[in-house]
Structures are given as C-alpha cells and as structure tokens.
Amino acid sequence: MGHLAKVEGALALAGDLGKRLDLFEPARQSAKKEISIHDILSEIAMAVELITDVDIVTELSEGTKNCKVCVAPLELRLAIMNLVFNGLNAIENGDGPGAGRLTISSRIESDPIPEYLFGLPTTKDKMFVQISVTDDGIGMDKATLNKLDEPGYTSKSGASEGHGFGISSVRDFARDNGGVPYFFSNLGEGTTSTLVLPLHL
Numbered sequence: 001m002g003h004l005a006k007v008e009g010a011l012a013l014a015g016d017l018g019k020r021l022d023l024f025e026p027a028r029q030s031a032k033k034e035i036s037i038h039d040i041l042s043e044i045a046m047a048v049e050l051i052t053d054v055d056i057v058t059e060l061s062e063g064t065k066n067c068k069v070c071v072a073p074l075e076l077r078l079a080i081m082n083l084v085f086n087g088l089n090a091i092e093n094g095d096g097p098g099a100g101r102l103t104i105s106s107r108i109e110s111d112p113i114p115e116y117l118f119g120l121p122t123t124k125d126k127m128f129v130q131i132s133v134t135d136d137g138i139g140m141d142k143a144t145l146n147k148l149d150e151p152g153y154t155s156k157s158g159a160s161e162g163h164g165f166g167i168s169s170v171r172d173f174a175r176d177n178g179g180v181p182y183f184f185s186n187l188g189e190g191t192t193s194t195l196v197l198p199l200h201l
Contacts, residue, residue, distance in 0.1 A: 032177075034068045034200055035076065037106055037129050044080055045104050054091055059105035067108060067129055070200040071177050079173040080104075082166030083133040083193045090137030090191060103134040108199070127199045128179070134192040140185040148183055170195065 038060055045058045069076070087102045109128050148167050167181070174181050178198045185191035 032070050032072055034070055035073050036066075036068055037131065038065050038067070040073070040076060041080070041104055041106055041131065044077065044084065048084055048088075048102075052088060053100070054088055055101040057101060057103040059103055061105075061107040063108040064106040064129055068200045069129060069177070069197045071173075071197065075173050079166075079170045079195060080131060080133070082170050083195065085166065086193060087133050087135035087137070087191070090135050090139075093137075101136050103132075105132045105134065106130065107132075109196075128196050129199055130194050130196050132192050132194040134190060136190040139187045139189045139191055140183075141187040145183060145185050 041058065041060055045056050049056045084102065084104070091100050091102065107130050109130055170181050174195055174197065179196045181193065181195050183191065183193050
C-alpha cells in the first residue's frame with residue numbers, strides 16, 4: 001500500500017471516528033477548548049512521518065510555542081490533515097521541482113488578513129496564528145487556484161492534480177472560528193496552504 005493510500009485511509013478513519021464520537025457524545029466533541037498550536041502541529045507531524053516516505057519538516061516559530069486557539073480539537077486536527085493530505089497528494093501525483101518535501105509551519109501575525117482580499121472586518125486589534133502546509137509538488141496555475149473558492153471543487157485530474165480535497169470543510173471550519181484559509185501557488189513551484197485562526201489571549 002502506497003503512503004498516500006495509508007494517509008487517505010487514516011484520514012477517512014479519523015473522519016469516521018469523529019462521526020461516531022459525535023453520535024454518542026456530540027456536546028463534548030463539538031465543545032471548543034483551548035488547545036496548543038505547537039503541541040497539535042508536532043503531534044500531526046510525527047504521525048504523518050510514520051505513514052509516508054515524504055520528508056516532513058516542521059518550522060514552528062518560537063512565538064507559537066505557548067500560543068493557544070479556542071476550537072474543537074477534533075475539527076482542528078481534521079482541517080490540518082486535509083491540508084497535509086492535499087500536499088502529499090500533490091507531491092506524489094505531480095512532477096514538481098522538489099525532492100518530495102512537505103513543511104508544516106506556524107507563525108504569529110497581528111494583521112495577516114488584508115480586508116481588501118477577504119472582505120473580513122478590520123483585525124488590527126487581534127492577534128492571529130498562521131498554520132501553513134507547503135509542498136514542493138507541481139503547483140497550480142492562477143485559474144486552478146481561483147477555482148479553490150468553488151464549493152466542492154477538486155483537481156483530482158490534470159496538471160495540478162492533488163489540491164482541492166477537503167478545502168470546503170477547511171473553509172467552513174475557519175469561518176466558524178473567526179479565521180480564513182488562503183492559498184499561494186505557482187505552477188512548477190509547489191503550493192502553500194494556510195489556515196489563519198485568532199489566538200485565544
């Protein structure tokens with residue numbers, strides 16, 4: 001079984017487990033709580049390293065070491081894993097410029113969401129954490145990148161195969177928690193998928 005099949009199976013299992021837990025304990029599983037970004041990204045990186053041959057790199061800024069967000073932990077894990085899966089899929093299915101590397105990073109920004117880009121209220125009085133997943137796969141052209149905003153879109157075929165899986169659920173999770181996802185990519189240069197969430201101060 002290839003590493004992507006293992007990751008997809010693990011992601012499906014996690015989603016199924018989430019549904020089962022919600023069925024029996026909906027209040028507890030959907031309850032928001034403080035969770036350490038540093039801890040959850042470290043846990044995800046270690047777990048993914050066990051099921052893939054891709055080089056997994058973590059670049060967690062010192063500023064995020066003690067920062068927390070207030071979200072439902074299972075939903076956050078699934079959102080990040082969706083971005084990780086997209087990156088791994090892009091690496092395996094594309095002829096990107098890199099050697100097969102996926103970087104999971106975090107940093108803190110005081111105003112990372114330009115109002116003219118996302119139409120969100122002014123955020124200058126808030127602090128945000130940026131969680132990014134960067135792959136060195138084939139990347140996406142501008143037309144494909146713009147289509148990520150379309151509900152249910154996936155690029156499972158074509159030159160930028162690998163991106164789009166779970167993007168709607170990531171966007172819904174971000175919106176429900178006062179954040180936003182955004183994506184940067186150039187064809188032939190890989191892709192960075194970023195989830196921005198407000199810090200719980």
